[in-house]
Amino acid sequence: TLRVDPRGDGPEIADHLYGIFYEDINRAADGGLYAELVQNRSFEYDPVDHPSYTGLTAWTPVSLAGGAGTAEVVDDEHRMNERNRRYLRLELAGTGGTDAAFGVTNSGYNTGIAVREGAGYDFSVWARTDAPGGTPLTVRLTDAGGAALAEPLRLEVTGDQWTRYTGTVTAEADSTTGRLTVAGGGAGTLRLDMVSLFPRDTFMHRPNGLRRDLAEKIADLEPGFLRFPGGCLVNTGSHYGYEGPDYPRARSYQWKDTVGPVEERATNKNFWGYNQSYGLGYFEYFQFAEDIGATPLPVVPALVTGCGQNQATDDPELLARHIQDTLDLVEFANGPADSEWGSLRAEMGHPEPFGMTHLAVGNEENLPEEFFERFVQFRDAIEAEYPEIVVVGNSGPSSAGATFDRLWELNREAGVEMVDEHYYNSPQWFLENNDRYDSYDRQGPEVFLGEYASQDNRFRNSLAEAAFMTGLERNADIVRMASYAPLLANVDYVQWSPDLIWFDNHRSWGSTSYETQKLFMTNVGDRVVPSEASGTPVLTEPITGAVGLSTWATSAAYDDVRVTSADGEVLFADDFSAGDGHWSHPDGRGEWAVEDGAYVQRDTSAEDTLVVAGDPEWRDYDLEVTATKLAG
Ligand code: AHR
Structure with missing residues (x-):
């Protein structure tokens, strides 16, 4: 029996109750949402990122029309800059006729570079040559069998200073196995870096933009907020920054690595076992949030390594630097265009503030006391300078039991405004826990359910999630935000399943959970209508x-x-x-x-x-x- 009281006065539902949690897991960024088609474009892949990697991963040396030479990835004084340290050095032998050239071919992601007949693609490369008369550069787009997919592009590299060369190719056929070849003619030393190919047709036609089909699927959810960039990705790894030639490559996610010109951004070992380019960085995330009408909700590392690694950094200078970085992040997002960090945002194309209202410190640290001691210092510093910002705490995964309970206790005691909690459970658990929030303390912190999913991508999972979400809505006075996780998965590079949206190099599709989320997210009510159900359904089928x-x-x-x-x-x-x-x-x-x-x-x-x-x-x-x- 279901009793509904249409005139009842239930709690108001936050406009941003449902949002998305984006993490660079399952190659969600490079080879995914970030529209760059060239893999390892700056030759920074390294065995530290993954033991199978080399600087030439995804690249193969190639000879055109009898051209010869050697191709080597080097890190020496001729590098482009301190952060983008490696580049490709081609020693061109000068053999063959006028069309002869030597270079490298990139195989993209999945089965290759996906192109569509009639579509335009922007090519760019940074190059320098010591050949006095310059070096002719041939750029070819072919399929895996070598058949041309576009008219070759011919560029002329002149001078021995790093310079950006650009051109556009138009695909003359569809292909999902595209290859991009860049080769130099004549003799001499040709240096290449940041070899890039972008579809013109990115989401909202933004430069350095996002893959349109994926961004549109996300936008179709009408998310109220965008939590980014992780997850375990954020907190895990060294908390040091960029420090000369031996800089650690397994850094926690530090936002300053990810802004400014793309050729000056670092790359990093991703917690999930691959190299991340940071081409999709903080500016792009803020821009995307704005484009889809979502409140941006960044997560910064709290200097306690989470996700099972559980180490607290004990270095007051390092802590002070991270706290300052977090204050600078608020300035980058919201500060005036003539402030130090606001001016970088303006230079990157967005003079207006992004209007960030929430910021989360930390993710899933299983050392409650250590984490909290540091969290409070972040919070105090942010509140002193930016009292309008809601600083979100976290309680980690509910599966952590006593740790989870202790973190909730600490958050409560410290009067934290909103606490992020996570769980990945069976569909049965979701069916049985519809009342989870009925008993949450209304005087305590608000709940941000930052990560949850029932463990599979089948219909029964989405059904169980839907049932559970009615419990979230019924408790909308205490559950203020909720996001399914993870959001994206490239089918050929999966670290975590289930996921909301799946894709390969040319297709994308939502899981059944995607349809559940979309149904709820695009139909958020204003107010809860009180209702009561009685009776227990009995299964009649095994x-x-x-x-x-x-x-x-x-x-x-x-x-x-x-x-x-x-x-x-x-x-x-x-x-x-x-x-x-x-x-x-x-x-x-x-x-x-x-x-x-x-x-x-x-x-x-x-x-x-x-x-x-x-x-x-x-x-x-x-x-x-x-x-x-x-x-x-
Ligand atoms: O969503 C995948 C992972 O699950 C997140 O990185 C982490 O926060 C959680 O353990």
């Missing part, structure tokens, strides 16, 4: 289904991970002999492990099915994951 579980095996080595049923039967067992692996449910996709010294992506079939047949009642099946930590 259910059969996969059981989803996940665990972490990050910085330490884990061995013997097994999933057992309550009576001890082993449903799934795996052996992580070494490594930095993240074992992700439901089918093992995207799981990384080290085997014979190399990273491998394990096969996708590590799924076990628990068959529940002939049983009309809902029942709890207890499963356990056990992991043994290896010495060292």
Whole structure:
């Protein structure tokens, strides 16, 4: 029985109740939302990012019409700048006839560079040559078999100073296996960096812009806010900045690395096991939030490494620098165009402030006291200078049990305005926890449900999420913001599943959860209409289904991970002999492990099915994951 009181006076629902959480996971940025088509455009890939990488990853040396030479990625005094340190040095032998050239071919992401017949693509490269008469540069767009997809572009590199050369190619056929070749003719040393190809047709035609189909799918959700850039990505890694030739490449996400001219931005080892270019950086995120009408909600590192790595940095100078960086971020977002950081925003094309209202400090730190001690210092400094900004705290994943409870307690005691909490649970859990927020303390902090998903991408997951979301709305007085996670996944580079939107190099599609989110996000009410339901639905059909579980095996080595049923039967067992692996449910996709010294992506079939047949009642099946930590 359902009783609805249409005249009842339920709580008001925040306009920005539903938003999106964007993280650069599953290659969401490079090879995803960031429209750049060239992979490893600045030759910065490094084994530190991933053991299989070299400076020439995604590039192959190529000879055209008898041209010859050598291609080497170097980091020497001829570099473009201190942050973009490596470049490609081509020693051209000067063999062959007038069309002879030597260079490199890029294979893009997934099956290659995707182009559409009739569409224009902007090519650019930074180059210098020591050939006194200059070096002719040939730029070719072909398919994987070598067939031309466009008229070649001919440019002339002159002078031995880094200079940007540009041109446009128009595709004469569709292809999803495109290759971009850049080759120099004649003899001498030709240096190349930042080899780039962008579709003209980016989202809202922004330069250095976003892939249109993906950005549109996100915009169609009409998100009230955009939480970015992570997640574990933000807090994990070294908190030091850029410091000379030995600068650490596994830095936490530091916003100043990601702004200014793209050729002067650093690249970094991504927490999720690949190189991130920062071509899509803070300016672009703010711009995107504005373009889709979402409130920007950045997350900055709190100097406690989270996501299972759990280390607190104890360096007062470093803490002071990060707090100052955070104040500078507010100035970058909201300051006048003649302020120090506001002027950089203006130079980048946005003199008006972005109007940021919320800022989150930290993500999933499992050292409550250490995290909180630092969080409070960030908050005090921000509130002293910018009292209008809501500083969002966090309680990490609810699966962390006592840590989660302690973090909530600390947030409550410190009067934090809004707390970010996370969970990834079974559909059953979502069905059973519709009342989760009914009992949350109305005098305590507001809730930002920054990450949640039921563990799979099937219809029943989206149905369970929809049921749960009615509980979020009913509690709209305390749940002020909520976002499903993760948002994006490139099918060929998956670290985490389920996800909201999937894509390859030319297609994208929403999961069933995407449709649920869209339904709720595009139909946000103004006010809750009180209702009451009674009676328990009984299943009349037996259910059969996969059981989803996940665990972490990050910085330490884990061995013997097994999933057992309550009576001890082993449903799934795996052996992580070494490594930095993240074992992700439901089918093992995207799981990384080290085997014979190399990273491998394990096969996708590590799924076990628990068959529940002939049983009309809902029942709890207890499963356990056990992991043994290896010495060292
Ligand atoms: O959404 C994927 C990951 O889940 C996020 O990076 C992290 O915050 C959480 O553990």
